[in-house]
Amino acid sequence: MKYGSTSAPIQLARGQAMSSVKPWRPDEPAATIHAEGAWLQGAFISKIFYGIIIVLSWQCLSLLWRQTTRSNYKTKMSFLAIVFAIFSFSTLHSGYDMKAIQLGFVENRNFPGGPSAYATLSRSDTPGNIACILMQWLCDALLIWRFVMIYRGCVAPMWLLAATPITVYLGSIVIGILFTIKKLTSGSGVRRT
Template sequence: MYNSSWAPNETAHELFEEEAWLQGALLSNIAFGVELTLFVMCFHLLLKQMTPHNARRHISLLVYISVIFSLGTLFVGGNTKFTQQAFVEYRNIPGGPSAFEEVLYSDPVDQVANITWCVSNWLLDTFLVWRFVIIYKDVSRHWILLLVALPCLMLLASIGTGLVVITKISSSSLFAVVNISIAYYVMSISLNILVTILIASRLLVWRYRMKRHMGSHHTAMYTNVIAIVIESAALYSIFAILFIISFGVGSPVGDLFLQVVNQIQTVSSFLIIYRVATGRAWSDDTSTSIPTCSTSPNDVPLSPVRFRVNPSSTVVESITTKDAHGGQGGVTEHTTCDDHV
């Protein structure tokens, strides 16, 4: 039976804040385990699939994921140590762990976590903007410049506000840091949500056009639900929305999301890189490498196919050995394909 005298002399709100903080730290470690697993998988696959043709890209991705994982490790280490100090080493500070966070928010251990969080966030945001450019690369130059301009400006604004947050951590009041932190979070998360919507929209349009021209069985690799969620980093955007709402209204639940949101963003990027390594991610030539045929998607598949070239014509005639009803026949089909969608 629990004894009420064992409970700390704190208000229910303060206890709820501490519970959210501690649970967030535990969830952060769980998410870091997922991050570690994906890092090892990506690193191994990038090395395994490296060839002279793709060596430059794979080496760049290896360096990138190594830097991101190192920053994530420092963040988890700093966050775990700061939580340990608040709940174990200095538990008797007046006001409890919540007061410890307010009084020692500029502690070097906490600063390591905050700085690595910001730098990692910049790199992850940059990666997502790069993926956005790759997916929209075949759009006309005029439109791509307009589409890229806003995300790039938002990225620069995110980096700028992040630098302000870092400089204010050790020189300003907690209130000032919280205010600028909200601006930073809103800018970074807004960037991710915008890019997520644009990427998902592009993939959905591609899915519709592929399904219309070639049939639904040709749309799975790039535009099934899982592919769209991964390629657009929707997992992070959904989680980030929950975080910014709770953080913006001052709910202690925001502390829970705050400690996990960086790992979720890293996991989203590693999932994209894993698809890149397996050759399933959208690449520079995806939109032109798969032809769009004029054959109706409702046509019955014809197999096997033999090709006959008419010397007096540039049309290649495909002759099937089965008709639409499965019988033997000499059905001749003229198929025309476009190289672009």
């Protein structure tokens, strides 16, 4: 066989694939392998939810576009912008998440401590995390707006009704900012190569 041919390793792997000995298993404790497997499976599940965001964004954008007239142009355009921003932030988060997984499991798999240690010390997913936080703030603001629209005719004062959701929203903003600062300033970071 030629040097660099991929068929020799494949034939070797086929020959040993059915043996009870697992020569390809990493030399890691079972708990580490379980944790990394759960992390990888969680990443796959998150892509299912990204698919749901794609479908819902398309449905919202097409419905809002069809309902746009000259009389409601400003309102519908603001909603179109919000839906597009949510979709864009979600896409950025998903893309950076996939790149972080590739960096941890493929390109830096021999990092001391494995992919989990790489993910903890790396800042490669920080832009994706920021996009996710911004997306969450937009979604929460939209929910508060809906809350106000639903309860605007209520007998109780609006400030009293909206105090709890707005307080939780402001807390979410504070926690998002603190998380971002912590992620940017913690550890030494790992350089992307």
